[in-house]
Amino acid sequence: MKAAVLHAFDETLTAKEFVRYEEVTDPKIARPMDVIVRIGGAGVCRTDLHIVEGIWRSKVDVKLPYIMGHENAGWVEAVGPGVEGVKVGDSVICHPLVTSGHCLACRRGNDMHALDSSFPGINANGGYAQYLLTGQRALIKLPKSLTPKDVAPYTDAGLTAYRAAKKASRHLLPGEYAVVIGAGGLGHIGIQVLAALCAAEIIVVDRSADSLELARTCGAHHLVKAGESAVEAVLALTGGRGAEAVIDFVGEGDAIAKGLAMTANAGSYYIVGYGGKIDIPTIDMITTEKTIVGNLVGTYAELVELMALADRGLVNLHTREYRLSEANEALHDLHHGRIHGRAVLIP
Amino acid sequence: MKAAVLHAFDETLTAKEFVRYEEVTDPKIARPMDVIVRIGGAGVCRTDLHIVEGIWRSKVDVKLPYIMGHENAGWVEAVGPGVEGVKVGDSVICHPLVTSGHCLACRRGNDMHALDSSFPGINANGGYAQYLLTGQRALIKLPKSLTPKDVAPYTDAGLTAYRAAKKASRHLLPGEYAVVIGAGGLGHIGIQVLAALCAAEIIVVDRSADSLELARTCGAHHLVKAGESAVEAVLALTGGRGAEAVIDFVGEGDAIAKGLAMTANAGSYYIVGYGGKIDIPTIDMITTEKTIVGNLVGTYAELVELMALADRGLVNLHTREYRLSEANEALHDLHHGRIHGRAVLIP
Amino acid sequence: MKAAVLHAFDETLTAKEFVRYEEVTDPKIARPMDVIVRIGGAGVCRTDLHIVEGIWRSKVDVKLPYIMGHENAGWVEAVGPGVEGVKVGDSVICHPLVTSGHCLACRRGNDMHALDSSFPGINANGGYAQYLLTGQRALIKLPKSLTPKDVAPYTDAGLTAYRAAKKASRHLLPGEYAVVIGAGGLGHIGIQVLAALCAAEIIVVDRSADSLELARTCGAHHLVKAGESAVEAVLALTGGRGAEAVIDFVGEGDAIAKGLAMTANAGSYYIVGYGGKIDIPTIDMITTEKTIVGNLVGTYAELVELMALADRGLVNLHTREYRLSEANEALHDLHHGRIHGRAVLIP
Amino acid sequence: MKAAVLHAFDETLTAKEFVRYEEVTDPKIARPMDVIVRIGGAGVCRTDLHIVEGIWRSKVDVKLPYIMGHENAGWVEAVGPGVEGVKVGDSVICHPLVTSGHCLACRRGNDMHALDSSFPGINANGGYAQYLLTGQRALIKLPKSLTPKDVAPYTDAGLTAYRAAKKASRHLLPGEYAVVIGAGGLGHIGIQVLAALCAAEIIVVDRSADSLELARTCGAHHLVKAGESAVEAVLALTGGRGAEAVIDFVGEGDAIAKGLAMTANAGSYYIVGYGGKIDIPTIDMITTEKTIVGNLVGTYAELVELMALADRGLVNLHTREYRLSEANEALHDLHHGRIHGRAVLIP
Ligand SMILES: [Zn+2]
Ligand SMILES: [Zn+2]
Ligand SMILES: [Zn+2]
Ligand SMILES: [Zn+2]
Ligand SMILES: [Zn+2]
Ligand SMILES: [Zn+2]
Ligand SMILES: [Zn+2]
Ligand SMILES: [Zn+2]
Ligand SMILES: [Zn+2]
Ligand SMILES: [Zn+2]
Structure with missing residues (x-):
């Protein structure tokens, strides 16, 4: 698949190319609850600039090259054998954390503080790509009023x-x-x-x-x-x-x-x-x-609440669309304060 | 009356005498809700050391000489013409703030954030003395199980x-x-x-x-x-x-x-x-x-709650008693970490 | 002054005249915190019908004849010697309960559960009259955007x-x-x-x-x-x-x-x-x-909050105005479901 | 296995035998997250008497004969292929509800209000037996200080x-x-x-x-x-x-x-x-x-909290032990107020 890949940190954010648009291997279903999502849109976040700067190196164990993009929505492309509740073709928004649901934090509804989780786009490959590997517990089906590319930034920014x-x-x-x-x-x-x-x-x-x-x-x-x-x-x-x-x-x-x-x-x-x-x-x-x-990102249940607000038109995202191949342009526009609202990359 | 009076700041806390034990004018009832309390005990607080150091000068408008002591309990000595609910001779503990009860903070039960209040021992004469001027709304009657000198430090430290x-x-x-x-x-x-x-x-x-x-x-x-x-x-x-x-x-x-x-x-x-x-x-x-x-000191209602705990023996103050004339000794003992629990001055 | 006075209960609510419009003695300042309010409007409440029915006799000790009307607003007409914060001529809305502010419920902000209070219009003479005796702690000054007759029903219904x-x-x-x-x-x-x-x-x-x-x-x-x-x-x-x-x-x-x-x-x-x-x-x-x-009526602080909503136009009362002399008509219209919104009596 | 089986309702609770101690088929692992627990103890609950009376027929769809017993603890005997976190031999206490964890109630930590759940002993076979079919999400590992038969009634009564x-x-x-x-x-x-x-x-x-x-x-x-x-x-x-x-x-x-x-x-x-x-x-x-x-039974996280209290000795269950074959005696003793504390059946 095509992806915009981070190969090197840039502490001064002065490089022309932060990421390289290139062909990479497709993600694969490995565990029963895995889901592959075809990306409809991936939000571009100030955190991505901070990742490029290397600020997150001390917080998170990540090895380059990898794919940023933690604000994702799209359509279910493939599901693992244990997945219930979503099926191929469903339009979905992806909660940024993928959890097993077993730890006490999850059991209390605080899944953002899960002890065992992955965070695609932060500590695993993310959504600056055509396809994303995530898990069933991260997915919320979208109502008909909402389209993946229009809602992707809700997953973290929102x-x-x-x-x-x-x-x-x-x-x-x-x-x-x-x-x-x-x-x-x-x-x-x-x-x-x-x-x-x-x-x-x-x-x-x-x-x-x-x-x-x-x-x-x-x-x-x-x-x-x-x-x-x-x-x-x-x-x-x-x-x-x-x-x-x-x-x-x-x-x-x-x-x-x-x-x-x-x-x-x-x-x-x-x-x-x-x-x-x-x-x-x-x-x-x-x-x-x-x-x-x-303040950390919200819980899965809070993303459901936010989608309820969006579905009723009580919140509206102001987005500016870029093609995935224009990821560097989007990152620079964000860095230089030229985006009012939120940039979204569309594969 | 006798009082231990602060005449000068001492930023290094090295003076032998922080306060001077001397004769001063008695406080007088001036307004309808005023109450004079005969001090049974006055707690010695790290805040008093900070006042001596001058740390509080930028926070509170206070002119020397004045009398420290914001942790007071004793007996009602005199009451203003509008006072109900307490009478001469009652043993009482003094909430540190004296409020009128009219501002919105008071109306919501957050009297510690009252807009119009005085704070004897901080911005008015306090209880390192034989008598203290306070107000009706600051007073809680003590149950028989509790004696003023044993509970005075509850008012702020507690x-x-x-x-x-x-x-x-x-x-x-x-x-x-x-x-x-x-x-x-x-x-x-x-x-x-x-x-x-x-x-x-x-x-x-x-x-x-x-x-x-x-x-x-x-x-x-x-x-x-x-x-x-x-x-x-x-x-x-x-x-x-x-x-x-x-x-x-x-x-x-x-x-x-x-x-x-x-x-x-x-x-x-x-x-x-x-x-x-x-x-x-x-x-x-x-x-x-x-x-x-x-965290600021608690509300009046919280002092009532704390007295309920003390009355049942669920909290106990560890105090060490000094005569009011020994105020400097108490302050130095506190400063040098020689007090385990709380010092109380007794006139 | 003129007032609409209740002289007898009517369990079936079939009498033509529930109250009698007549001349009564003016209220007088008796205690330091008393305030006389000249009524601008008095809301007519389903509770007034229940009072006429006699439902409240077992809950509240009230002797006939007396004046109903617990939803009052107007202008300060006279103040007791201890009153601060409001002055003659101020336009005010009256919280229905008059409290001393000393009990623990008041100290915690739950003034509706005050142990020592009066409730004009329920257990004392109310606002179906030209003048009302209330107390300083019940009064909230109105912003310029709000007029007594338009806001009176906020005090209880609202x-x-x-x-x-x-x-x-x-x-x-x-x-x-x-x-x-x-x-x-x-x-x-x-x-x-x-x-x-x-x-x-x-x-x-x-x-x-x-x-x-x-x-x-x-x-x-x-x-x-x-x-x-x-x-x-x-x-x-x-x-x-x-x-x-x-x-x-x-x-x-x-x-x-x-x-x-x-x-x-x-x-x-x-x-x-x-x-x-x-x-x-x-x-x-x-x-x-x-x-x-x-659910009981709200606290003083909650009436302040409600006035903030009204001041910003976020809540609007739908009122229908009657002259005080038309109190019976208003009560019957309410009883027969002919009022959409709230009736207000204007002296 | 042996079990004490309910064959008929008894609205007057006058029968000598409410349940029959007999041989029944063993439960089997059917789904990936299933777990079989060897019962160490099963609490006897007033709800069991209400089930016998038939009170629950209108609330829950259950067909006789079936096995009561919703207060269970024991040892893991067998696990489904997807089970992580517990293994054969672990001593465990069983939260009474078995949920998938996917509905919004579970996601918010309110698993007792799960939309998709089973309740062994209420709407499925329970623990008046040698073995119980439950699920991974219902199990909490016991600390060494606690023994299954001593804690079983915590699951519901507690x-x-x-x-x-x-x-x-x-x-x-x-x-x-x-x-x-x-x-x-x-x-x-x-x-x-x-x-x-x-x-x-x-x-x-x-x-x-x-x-x-x-x-x-x-x-x-x-x-x-x-x-x-x-x-x-x-x-x-x-x-x-x-x-x-x-x-x-x-x-x-x-x-x-x-x-x-x-x-x-x-x-x-x-x-x-x-x-x-x-x-x-x-x-x-x-x-x-x-x-x-x-008030319904508590959540999984609340059972973890209760086990923390029990582990520290802050709560103690007063139990009276009966053999599983003595289930009727236990039920009658409960019915006639002869149990102070809680009866537990031990297979
Ligand atoms: Zn982000
Ligand atoms: Zn977790
Ligand atoms: Zn202090
Ligand atoms: Zn105040
Ligand atoms: Zn010293
Ligand atoms: Zn009313
Ligand atoms: Zn009160
Ligand atoms: Zn039970
Ligand atoms: Zn659920
Ligand atoms: Zn019996």
Whole structure:
């Protein structure tokens, strides 16, 4: 099959070609619950840039060359002998983790913390390709309203945004405020999820006027230009007390310190983006009683919930389509902030 | 009246006399809900050392000379014209914050986040004295089983430990683990509260053999000597995954990094002690999905709950009594780690 | 002042005059925190009909003649000497309970369960009058967007619906269903609150075509005619499993059994309306693991939340105005199902 | 193999022989995840009496003759070709439900509400036998401290009591009260779980002096003789307000009305036992804002939690052993209230 393969890290992200579009061996069914999915679309993620940079080498054991792409949807192409519930031809979206379902985390519904799992596109070959090897427990059948290439980025970008926004929505009350930092691929979904799940007023902070405009169409109530006066602007909008929830989809540079400063006493700062550091005196955590919440991608059940929102039109992904052979162009466009919404590779 | 008065900051904590025992003007009833309490005992707190050091100058507007002491209990000496519910002679414990009860935080039961409050001993004269000015809404009548001098440190040391341990107990399940870092004045109460409120196994980390022995009598199931191999020891006790809750009563030095390293994926690190910094890459928060929880002193209702535990003997304060005129000795003993439990000043 | 006074119970609700419009003594400030409100509007509630019927005699100690009206808003007319925070002329909405704020329920934010409170219009004179005696802790200042006569019914009809819908919204996930039984004065607000606070699909059951049409404009996604086949209709809409939340604003006749039958396994049936009986074998509760939730009016803080929704236009009360002298007409119109939304008396 | 087989219902429970001890065909592995367990012990449950009475005929499709026994533990005897994680010879306890793990309830950790499951002993052959057919997902390996015959009743009696007590422990605060109605096979475990998971004071109501004595050894703080004055006794113990949680392990006769009357305003009544009816006016649910909670057996993860408590000695089952051939004697002893704790059949 054709795939866009990563052969070398590039810490400065300056190479013209991050991946090489080439012919590779097809994946094969090896175990009873294996499923091969023909890719309809694969989302291009900032994590892919971080993988190219080599940031993930210390977290995950992966050997080059391998195929990135952890945001996948398509059609069932082949199933192992033990597979029930999906059949060849079904259109499906792929939860990023493939689990056996036996560990206590899975039994409690926290499959993202499974002890025994694979993560195609991170620690195994992913979906920058024509075909993907995954497993039955990762698959959700799509309703007729949804097409694989249009929903692929929900599996990680969407699902991570959903999980963080859902956590915030559990405590946000009418009259309270949520700040979203970064209205990009994840952020523009997070805004829509907040608008669907609670009645807090939503303030979006971004440095790009285009992203702020996208935020407005996604349901933001107040727009704030990122920069020196962003904290003051948020405090002014919130009666001086800050927002009860701040969801930081940037997670690097001054976003972190500013995000914490925008958080109200007794409020929560949700960290989703990464690359930077949290650096705060313990006395400031104590006197303000703030909470800092790390956020991983959501569970299988949460992807079902997100598909229910998408099916009803309550969230919409803004995607820009590239051919699989144009993977490098998509990665560079993302790196240089030229994508408002989410890039998808189509084989 | 007699009081132990702070006249000057001492950033190095090397002075022989931090406070001066002297005659000062008695406090007076000024407003309808004011209450004067004759002090039965006033707890000596690490926060008092931090006040002497001047750490709190940037957080709180306080002018010297003033009287420290925010952990108070005693007997009602005089009441304002609007006071109901307590009368002269009642033995009472004083919630550290005096609020009007009108702001939305108070209306929701979060009186520690009241917008309009005073905090005797922090931003007003406190209980290192014979008499204290407080307000009706701060007072809880003591059951007969409890004596002011024995319970005074519950108001802050106990109540802060209670709140953090209660938060942890809400998610700790049988088969899970709680780590307590620091078995001192707060920690030894936190251990007892955990043992009363949940069935997690309790691991206590401290560098002092005496404190570890105190921890054992408080209900700790496993004792770990603080130091280089403490993280490994906790991982070994928890099947390699760390503890679902870590409560850090130290909050400075290497306790913070080690505390975060002892926290299981999807677990929570509760920060109570202060003086140091939290410093962690955002990627580590994301991939582990940990939560960092700041902790302030508890609410009025939580002090009622803590008194119910004390009344039934489910928590016991280990106190060491000093005369009010010996305040400097108590402060130095605390500073040099010579107190296992909690010092109390008795006028 | 003028008031519409209840002089006698009428168990069959057949009298032409339930209340008599007449001159009565003005209320007076007696205690420091008392406030007199000049009524801008007083909601007419099904509870008022139940009071006339005498249903409440066994629950509440009230002596005739007295003035009904527990849903009040207006302008501050006079304040006691201890009142802060509101001043003469302020436009205010009145939380129905007047509390001292000292009991443990109040301290925990559950002021509706206050041990020491009065409930004007239920156990004291209410707002079917020109002036109302209430207390400072009951008052919320109105934003400029809201006028007393337009918001009065929020204090009970709105607030009770808000509380029940908020409880349901805490567990309703995308892809799940909420049934609202009865789209009247409370129900039409409950629908709007659900739509604002969660993304469940909302099914409304009512016997009146007009009420169903009102439900649609309030945000209902599916409309079901009450009657024999209503349970089957709900099961068909929910894939055979029933709704995860059923909010019953009727609470009498066959609504109760049908409401329980519409509730999914592991789901919750919220009972708000009253007059009938819950009658269910314990085995059915066990095998389905359903929960039955009683619902009282909401807290002061919840009324603040509801006003935030109203201020932003996320909930709208459908009111029909009557002069205070037309109170009997309003009560009869309500009794005979001629009001879609809520009647308000204007002095 | 030998088994005690049910051949006929007996609505009056007057027959001498409810089941017949006889030779039957051995169970066989049919599907990849099947497991055969050699029974070490099978708990005898009030539900078995209700099955004999025929109460369950309308709930569950079961054809006579069949083998009861849904509380099983033993040793793995044979495994299907797809089984991982357990091997022949392992000592195991059997969660009562056998699920595939694929439905959304399982994915969320609520396996007791699985759409596709079997329930050996209820709708399939159970453990009143030498061997039991179950599935991999139902099995938990026992720690060395625990022996199958001593833990078998945990699977249902223990797990149901655990789940109800755990739900209550999530909201019970120090200073609050829990009432346990019925200190029998389930109740005596429920008491121990409450004592382990929270610090509420525990009041036990039972009509048997022996059961009350067992309750005391299990951790009850107050004992109340069931009967006319039981409600008054509970109100007297709780300052007149009732208990914040009432767990009713009887669920028939006057226990239900009395249990609801013992429940404090804003409190919860947990119904576990069955046979009777809940019958309460909706107005009483509204004015008191009580909640009625149905309780099914717990999840797989909850059985893991309960085993952690048992392993640490925090709960202890009081069992009385019978040979499998004495099944009728055990059933009659249970029926006539002669068992304090739990009967276990040993093949
Ligand atoms: Zn991604
Ligand atoms: Zn797993
Ligand atoms: Zn202190
Ligand atoms: Zn306040
Ligand atoms: Zn010193
Ligand atoms: Zn009303
Ligand atoms: Zn109160
Ligand atoms: Zn059973
Ligand atoms: Zn299932
Ligand atoms: Zn018998």
